[in-house]
Amino acid sequence: MNQISTNNDSRKKALHYFFSKVVGPLGFKFTPDEELMNFLLEQEVILEKKHGIPYCPCQPLRNDRSRDMQIVCPCIPFHRKHFDGIKRCWCGLFVHKDVLDPDTLPQLPPEEVTYE
Amino acid sequence: MSKKFVKAILTNEIAKGGMKAIELNGNEIVVCNNEGKYYSVQRRCGHMNAPLDLGTLDGIYLTCPMHCAQFDITNGEALSGPVPPDISHEIMSPVIGKYMQNIGKLMEQVKTVSIQTFKTKVENGWVFIEI
Secondary structure, eight states: OOBOOOOHHHHHHHHHHHHHHHHGGGTEEEOSOHHHHHHHHHHHHHHHHHHSSOBOTTSOOOSOHHHHGGGBSSOGGGGHHHHHHHTBOSSSSEEETTOSOGGGSOOOOGGGOOOO | OOOOEEEEEEGGGSOTTOEEEEEETTEEEEEEEETTEEEEEESBOTTTOOBGGGSEEETTEEEOTTTOOEEETTTOOEEEOOOOOOOTTOOOOHHHHHHHHHHHHHHHTOBOOOOOEEOEEEETTEEEEEO
16 A cells, blocks of 8 residues: 555664664564565565554454454463463564564464463 | 855854754755764755754765654665554554555655755854855
């Protein structure tokens, strides 16, 4: 919908800047896997160009505004318990600050997480 | 016509992280202070001409107050277009509803473009802008 000739790299840099401010106080950081981070941010820029909003690239849009707003990146506040349980967000763009090797983290749905 | 630097505004009139709209030789300009470094951009948004000085400045990113289009103040690049509003829960008459639909269709045709930047320098406590 947005007729904008955005340079994807510039927008990725801007999203990185804004997201860092949000996820840091929540105890999360960007994944140390830079290739994955770049790939996911690129997908968000593409989604933003299409929909006007950088949705999570790994979750389906339901055409229900109130539900779709819960997957706007960074969606951590809407899924806090689940993501704290798996120490990462659903797509893996963000991990807990103490995580050094994100490959060891399983991507489990909420019902399969053992909460402490 | 050759350009020259024009005395624009005192540096202490804009706090760090702040911005201010000025008019200089017929140009509407927003002067931004990013951590003591000054940048100047056109005042009108590259989407629908809203006054950008009424938006928000966060680092080098300027967000329009009207539809939240974002721009990089260092080079004027348009980084994102308008964020679609949610009016699905608004109660409105059929006439207003039809009007809003038409506005929506028109807005789909509006392109967000980058904004003009102006060379800016600081001397003796003044911001100078090249016009």
